Amino acid sequence: MSETLAVWIAAILTLMVYSYLIGDNPLYRLAQHLFVGSSVGYAAVVVIHNVLRPRLFEPLLDDASGNWPYFLPLLLGLLLLAKARGTAAWLGNSSVAFLFGVGAALAIGGALFGSFLPQMQASWVSVLPDTAGGRVAAANNILLAVGTIGTLSYFYFTMGVRKGPGTGLLTFSSTVGKWVLLITFGAIFGNRVMAYVSLLIERIYFLLGDWLGLLG
Amino acid sequence: MIECPECGATNKPESRFCGECGQPLGVPKGVTCPMCETPHAPGITVCTECGARLIPEGVSPSEVPLEPRVPGEVADAPEEGETPGAAEADRGESEEIEEDVAGEEQVKGETMPPWLRKLEVAPGEEVAEQDEDDLERGELPDWLEVPPDFEEMLGEAGVTSEEEEVARADVPAWLEALRPEGVEDVAEISGGHSPAEVTGLLKGIGGTLGIEPILAIPPRAVPVEPGTPSSAAYERADLLRSVIREPARPGIEVSDRSGVEKLAASSVRWMTFLVLAVAVVVPILLGSDWSESNMPTGAGTQGMYDAIDGLPQGAMVLVSFDYDPGVAGEMVPQARVVLSHLMGRGARLLSVSLTPEGARLSRRVLEEVADDYGYRYGEDYLSLGYVVGVEAGPRSIVERIRTPDWSDFVGAGEDLALIVEFAGDPQYLRLWLEQVQGPYGLPMVAGVSATVDPFARPYYLNRAQRQLLGLMTGLVGAAEYERISGEAGPALASMDSQSVAHIALILLILVGNLAYFGNSLRGRLGA
Numbered sequence: 030m031s032e033t034l035a036v037w038i039a040a041i042l043t044l045m046v047y048s049y050l051i052g053d054n055p056l057y058r059l060a061q062h063l064f065v066g067s068s069v070g071y072a073a074v075v076v077i078h079n080v081l082r083p084r085l086f087e088p089l090l091d092d093a094s095g096n097w098p099y100f101l102p103l104l105l106g107l108l109l110l111a112k113a114r115g116t117a118a119w120l121g122n123s124s125v126a127f128l129f130g131v132g133a134a135l136a137i138g139g140a141l142f143g144s145f146l147p148q149m150q151a152s153w154v155s156v157l158p159d160t161a162g163g164r165v166a167a168a169n170n171i172l173l174a175v176g177t178i179g180t181l182s183y184f185y186f187t188m189g190v191r192k193g194p195g196t197g198l199l200t201f202s203s204t205v206g207k208w209v210l211l212i213t214f215g216a217i218f219g220n221r222v223m224a225y226v227s228l229l230i231e232r233i234y235f236l237l238g239d240w241l242g243l244l245g
Numbered sequence: 246m247i248e249c250p251e252c253g254a255t256n257k258p259e260s261r262f263c264g265e266c267g268q269p270l271g272v273p274k275g276v277t278c279p280m281c282e283t284p285h286a287p288g289i290t291v292c293t294e295c296g297a298r299l300i301p302e303g304v305s306p307s308e309v310p311l312e313p314r315v316p317g318e319v320a321d322a323p324e325e326g327e328t329p330g331a332a333e334a335d336r337g338e339s340e341e342i343e344e345d346v347a348g349e350e351q352v353k354g355e356t357m358p359p360w361l362r363k364l365e366v367a368p369g370e371e372v373a374e375q376d377e378d379d380l381e382r383g384e385l386p387d388w389l390e391v392p393p394d395f396e397e398m399l400g401e402a403g404v405t406s407e408e409e410e411v412a413r414a415d416v417p418a419w420l421e422a423l424r425p426e427g428v429e430d431v432a433e434i435s436g437g438h439s440p441a442e443v444t445g446l447l448k449g450i451g452g453t454l455g456i457e458p459i460l461a462i463p464p465r466a467v468p469v470e471p472g473t474p475s476s477a478a479y480e481r482a483d484l485l486r487s488v489i490r491e492p493a494r495p496g497i498e499v500s501d502r503s504g505v506e507k508l509a510a511s512s513v514r515w516m517t518f519l520v521l522a523v524a525v526v527v528p529i530l531l532g533s534d535w536s537e538s539n540m541p542t543g544a545g546t547q548g549m550y551d552a553i554d555g556l557p558q559g560a561m562v563l564v565s566f567d568y569d570p571g572v573a574g575e576m577v578p579q580a581r582v583v584l585s586h587l588m589g590r591g592a593r594l595l596s597v598s599l600t601p602e603g604a605r606l607s608r609r610v611l612e613e614v615a616d617d618y619g620y621r622y623g624e625d626y627l628s629l630g631y632v633v634g635v636e637a638g639p640r641s642i643v644e645r646i647r648t649p650d651w652s653d654f655v656g657a658g659e660d661l662a663l664i665v666e667f668a669g670d671p672q673y674l675r676l677w678l679e680q681v682q683g684p685y686g687l688p689m690v691a692g693v694s695a696t697v698d699p700f701a702r703p704y705y706l707n708r709a710q711r712q713l714l715g716l717m718t719g720l721v722g723a724a725e726y727e728r729i730s731g732e733a734g735p736a737l738a739s740m741d742s743q744s745v746a747h748i749a750l751i752l753l754i755l756v757g758n759l760a761y762f763g764n765s766l767r768g769r770l771g772a
Binding site for chain 2: 151
């Protein structure tokens with residue numbers, strides 16, 4: 030019974046969302062607000078039950094003296110609440126500094142050794158068929174090198190507009206980079222369209238199968 | 246800069262609160278009238294009580310109105326701090342004033358009647374000074390009062406007592422020039438900003454005794470040398486001139502569309518919707534299975550399958566479900582087929598999610614597949630739930646697994662054999678790659694939404710460092726995985742609809758472009 034009710038609610042909400050095809054209307058707005066409200070409420074409950082209670086409150090309630098280091102994050106968290114009041118907002122500065130400091134250190138280190146340097150190394154490829162592993166691989170590597178250099182030169186703004194010995198080459202390279210970027214944006218858009226078609230198919234399956242029972 | 250009245254800290258001029266102590270800095274002080282000491286709000290330039298001009302705070306001495314020059318002082322030495330050039334300029338000005346005064350003395354000697362000379366105080370004769378503060382408003386000092394024997398003096402001078410005749414005959418020419426002509430009524434004249442005299446020789450002349458002209462002398466203007474405009478300024482000026490001279494364009498005619506036109510415009514939209522809906526629904530209703538036997542397999546999906554298929558029996562695998570309901574249509578089929586493969590290989594699973602919704606969405610799939618393979622919670626698989634999705638989250642999971650607290654699930658010295666990431670957003674994939682895969686060197690594969698694929702593929706193509714051993718993209722990737730593993734599921738069944746929808750979209754784009762260029766060509770030919 031509850032499963033059937035859930036299917037009906039889900040089907041009606043799906044149709045309410047699709048009513049946006051005829052334009053903005055109260056049904057679509059209602060479904061949108063329900064989605065946002067339920068998402069925020071669910072996230073709050075999950076944070077309380079999965080993060081705060083098992084990882085902070087329970088250790089402190091079980092053995093406060095033994096788990097005294099847990100008071101430090103508790104204090105930082107409480108100080109963070111002071112940010113809501115203008116006159117006492119400075120109390121939360123230390124918490125924000127801690128968050129930003131740790132976050133920035135991890136993010137910079139991770140980006141440097143997890144993305145930047147490995148991707149730089151991956152761009153250092155051979156363009157000779159003998160060492161690249163064949164003509165197709167060499168052509169692919171040439172395309173990769175030209176696209177990378179062109180895209181980088183497109184974002185090179187410090188040359189200025191004056192004519193110089195390397196300006197023509199830079200202009201040509203940045204033009205290549207512009208087209209590489211356009212093709213990339215096209216690929217991203219195409220993938221997005223494919224994703225939306227997949228989501229449409231999943232909803233059609235749900236409406237025809239789970240709701241209307243037309244599919245075996 | 247504003248100085249804080251509480252702590253004395255210096256703040257920016259527009260600051261409302263002190264940057265040090267947070268005290269409100271308040272509004273700036275007003276201006277006090279130098280004549281009547283009436284306080285005024287900032288921005289007031291004329292006293293509302295006495296009409297005197299107000300000198301705002303912060304005005305430098307050079308901007309203060311000049312003091313009127315007294316003939317005896319004009320030749321004085323320049324004041325301290327005054328530049329020689331300014332002193333010379335003042336000296337030149339004072340010489341002109343001296344010449345004017347000398348001329349006035351000469352005219353005075355020629356035109357002053359005998360009766361007026363009698364009124365003059367002889368040299369050395371002292372006049373009893375009357376304190377001007379004792380005077381009432383409108384009362385004249387004694388030295389300005391008409392003497393009692395004024396009529397007799399006029400008679401001795403041989404003139405009548407008619408004021409008009411006296412004024413016309415004896416007022417100097419330069420003063421007579423100030424009197425308005427043809428005005429009989431004094432009230433008519435005094436309508437201006439300064440009252441006119443109502444009696445005596447100066448009748449009809451205004452502004453002779455007011456203090457306002459003294460305070461209203463404009464400040465000395467600083468000479469500005471004309472600069473040379475740049476070529477860019479000339480270009481902008483030319484552009485402005487051309488824009489101004491451009492003839493006005495006719496306004497865009499906005500005409501209400503007729504009902505038929507509206508229907509035609511919306512019908513194109515609805516036709517597009519209908520074509521897409523038919524392309525999706527018809528293959529589903531027909532139960533088409535063309536893709537199950539003809540669909541090609543991508544290298545990324547094959548790499549992911551191989552990585553999982555090569556796991557030893559009982560290997561510990563971390564699976565992260567980092568997506569939300571918006572992309573669940575793509576991600577749930579991926580998760581289902583990969584979990585089936587993992588459990589089929591006998592892997593022990595640790596599930597986690599960096600999004601709150603991901604934990605809920607994964608639990609249902611995990612329990613369904615676990616039931617199919619007889620997996621028991623706590624022994625064969627474990628759910629860690631939601632972990633806050635910031636940089637420290639993934640790293641803390643890997644660190645906690647290696648602690649003795651997990652000895653009931655993780656064997657001594659055992660490490661993760663593989664990380665399987667399901668990402669609906671690029672940031673979660675990067676978190677695992679940058680915070681776990683790179684620092685700990687753990688093997689990793691990923692199933693991502695189609696929108697994430699362009700951001701994930703460079704990591705998969707980095708063969709030298711093997712950042713991603715396999716990459717599965719969208720519903721298509723799930724279908725490929727189902728086909729490789731030989732388990733036809735919902736993803737593979739959806740592929741015919743996906744293919745037909747893609748063909749329909751391509752046709753719609755072609756038709757739209759043909760219509761656009763056809764209209765353009767027709768318009769060009771018509772012109």
